[in-house]
Structures are given as C-alpha cells and as structure tokens.
Amino acid sequence: MYDAGKIIIGLIVFLGFATFPIWHDGGKAVSAPEPEITAYAKKIGHCVEPEKWMRANHMQLLDHWRDAAVREDKRVYVSSTGEEYDISLQNTCLRCHSNKEKFCDRCHQFAGVHELYCWDCHLESKEMKKWAATDESF
Numbered sequence: 001m002y003d004a005g006k007i008i009i010g011l012i013v014f015l016g017f018a019t020f021p022i023w024h025d026g027g028k029a030v031s032a033p034e035p036e037i038t039a040y041a042k043k044i045g046h047c048v049e050p051e052k053w054m055r056a057n058h059m060q061l062l063d064h065w066r067d068a069a070v071r072e073d074k075r076v077y078v079s080s081t082g083e084e085y086d087i088s089l090q091n092t093c094l095r096c097h098s099n100k101e102k103f104c105d106r107c108h109q110f111a112g113v114h115e116l117y118c119w120d121c122h123l124e125s126k127e128m129k130k131w132a133a134t135d136e137s138f
C-alpha cells in the first residue's frame with residue numbers, strides 16, 4: 001500500500017520547484033542576463049568572498065564596509081580566506097567591476113532593484129574610466 005497523500009504533497013512540492021522561475025518572476029520565464037566580468041577581474045579569478053555568497057550578500061557587505069569605514073575608521077577588510085582588501089566601493093569593488101553598467105546595473109535592472117543612489121556621491125572617478133577603457137587595474 002502506498003500513501004497517496006504523501007505522493008500528492010510530493011508532486012505539489014516538485015511542481016513548485018519545477019515552475020519556480022516562472023511564478024517567481026511574475027510569468028516572465030526569461031533567464032537572467034549574465035553580469036559581465038571584466039578581463040581584469042577574470043585574471044584575479046575571484047571576488048572578495050565566494051561568488052554565491054556575494055550574489056546573496058553583497059548589499060550587507062557594503063553596509064558593513066560603510067559602517068567600518070565611517071564609524072570605526074577601519075579601512076582594511078580581511079576576507080574569509082584571509083586576503084586583505086581596502087574598504088572602498090570605488091577603488092576595490094569598482095576596480096574589478098569597472099564595467100558597472102554591464103555588471104551592477106544590468107543585474108539590478110533585471111532584478112527590479114531601484115537605481116542605486118550610491119552613485120550620487122560615490123562618483124565614477126577618472127581612474128575608473130581609465131580602468132574601464134583599458135581594462136587594466138592595480
């Protein structure tokens with residue numbers, strides 16, 4: 001004898017996962033545009049923290065960086081792998097991700113995140129434009 005109830009629940013759960021991308025995005029079953037990684041960042045090969053973690057937590061990390069810099073005057077971030085990075089949105093994040101439009105903006109537009117007000121103050125510097133143009137940094 002099998003338990004029909006369990007099978008039905010299993011089916012509902014399965015259908016939930018199988019159709020997740022459809023209902024999650026209000027019926028727009030399109031795949032996300034890949035954020036573009038610069039050649040420079042590819043050469044380094046990894047982000048300040050593992051990619052999956054960054055995808056989910058970069059906003060909190062930026063908050064944490066801001067608090068560290070502004071409240072504690074702490075300017076160096078030690079990653080979970082022991083690497084040291086300058087705490088700077090412009091000079092660290094955007095050095096590797098100097099193609100902000102094709103990276104940050106593209107993903108945010110897709111995800112429906114409102115335009116970041118960060119750039120009102122954290123302007124694209126001359127250096128950034130140079131990095132973007134030449135794709136060389138550090």
Ligand code: HEC
Binds near residue numbers: 062065088
């Ligand atoms: C009204 C202007 C303003 C806006 C808007 C703003 N910031 Fe800042 N931010 C500052 C200033 C000023 C500092 C302090 C700079 C310093 O001490 O080096 C700072 C520092 C930081 C730092 C640490 C130091 C650095 O240079 O990166 C981070 C990270 C940061 N902000 C992230 C953000 C993020 C993310 C947003 C948007 C969600 C944002 N900020 C919006 C003005 C602003």
Ligand code: HEC
Binds near residue numbers: 093
């Ligand atoms: C040393 C170069 C480097 C720095 C600095 C850097 N990144 Fe990254 N980042 C990468 C690379 C390379 C990837 C993709 C591959 C990986 O992480 O394995 C990536 C991936 C990401 C992802 C995930 C993208 C996706 O497709 O899911 C996010 C979000 C991100 N970075 C945001 C940031 C933010 C915010 C900062 C600053 C706090 C930052 N990165 C600093 C190189 C860097």
Ligand code: HEC
Binds near residue numbers: 113118
């Ligand atoms: C892989 C996709 C992806 C990439 C690439 C990405 N973001 Fe995001 N970002 C998101 C999503 C999704 C949210 C909204 C998360 C939420 O609401 O919980 C978000 C939210 C944020 C927020 C908080 C916004 C707010 O007002 O609440 C900041 C700040 C931010 N991202 C900064 C950046 C910066 C800077 C970069 C480029 C260096 C970047 N992100 C790249 C997907 C991405």
